[in-house]
Amino acid sequence: MRTNIQLLIGLCLTLGTVQVGAAVTGRVFVDSNRNGIYDNGERTLKGVSLSDGWHVTSTDASGMYSLEGFEGMRFVFITTPSGYMTQQGGYYRHYDNGVGKYDFGVEPMPAGRIGKDGSHSFIQISDTEIFNEPGYTRWRDDLRDYANSEHPAFIVHTGDICYDRGLKEHIKIMNTANMNTPVFYMLGNHDLVKGKYGEELFESIYGPSWYSFNVGNT
Numbered sequence: 001m002r003t004n005i006q007l008l009i010g011l012c013l014t015l016g017t018v019q020v021g022a023a024v025t026g027r028v029f030v031d032s033n034r035n036g037i038y039d040n041g042e043r044t045l046k047g048v049s050l051s052d053g054w055h056v057t058s059t060d061a062s063g064m065y066s067l068e069g070f071e072g073m074r075f076v077f078i079t080t081p082s083g084y085m086t087q088q089g090g091y092y093r094h095y096d097n098g099v100g101k102y103d104f105g106v107e108p109m110p111a112g113r114i115g116k117d118g119s120h121s122f123i124q125i126s127d128t129e130i131f132n133e134p135g136y137t138r139w140r141d142d143l144r145d146y147a148n149s150e151h152p153a154f155i156v157h158t159g160d161i162c163y164d165r166g167l168k169e170h171i172k173i174m175n176t177a178n179m180n181t182p183v184f185y186m187l188g189n190h191d192l193v194k195g196k197y198g199e200e201l202f203e204s205i206y207g208p209s210w211y212s213f214n215v216g217n218t
Contacts, residue, residue, distance in 0.1 A: 159188025
């Protein structure tokens with residue numbers, strides 16, 4: 001019994017510490033003119049999930065949301081809904097202490113990427129280590145040609161981007177705009193490089209280490 005009481009007290013203290021923070025609000029909308037700003041008349045989306053890295057909520061009937069925030073939060077991010085996409089990095093915002101409103105604009109996924117039954121394909125790459133070889137963008141051009149012929153729903157890089165130079169350069173040569181396909185990045189052990197914590201450089205360039213998006217029925 002004593003162990004259970006101690007565990008409960010410890011859990012309460014931990015939760016009490018984590019949940020201290022500033023509330024953030026905003027909306028999710030269809031950015032019809034792709035200017036990154038909500039304009040009167042643009043459609044808002046209901047039921048889109050958002051998180052501050054600890055709490056999770058979803059937009060109401062008017063496309064609005066509210067999150068509690070917590071001490072040490074670094075991001076606010078959406079779970080991109082199926083049938084929609086964002087430009088590179090558009091699904092998250094770096095949290096700026098004192099800023100309490102973050103809107104998210106999405107745009108329709110290009111036609112033919114998701115079947116009526118939710119079926120879709122994707123391309124996965126990994127361990128590109130672009131600093132090791134001259135002419136390191138040639139594989140990117142081949143990959144883009146392949147994506148343009150196959151029409152995948154997204155491309156995901158699953159880590160080892162690689163080290164300082166790779167992390168800083170990779171986003172420039174492979175991103176949603178220049179691949180004509182939504183591009184997502186994850187980090188590998190060779191991307192845990194330096195800073196106050198291992199993911200700091202990755203997160204400063206690519207956004208939160210943990211995030212999600214919906215495609216079809218997945």
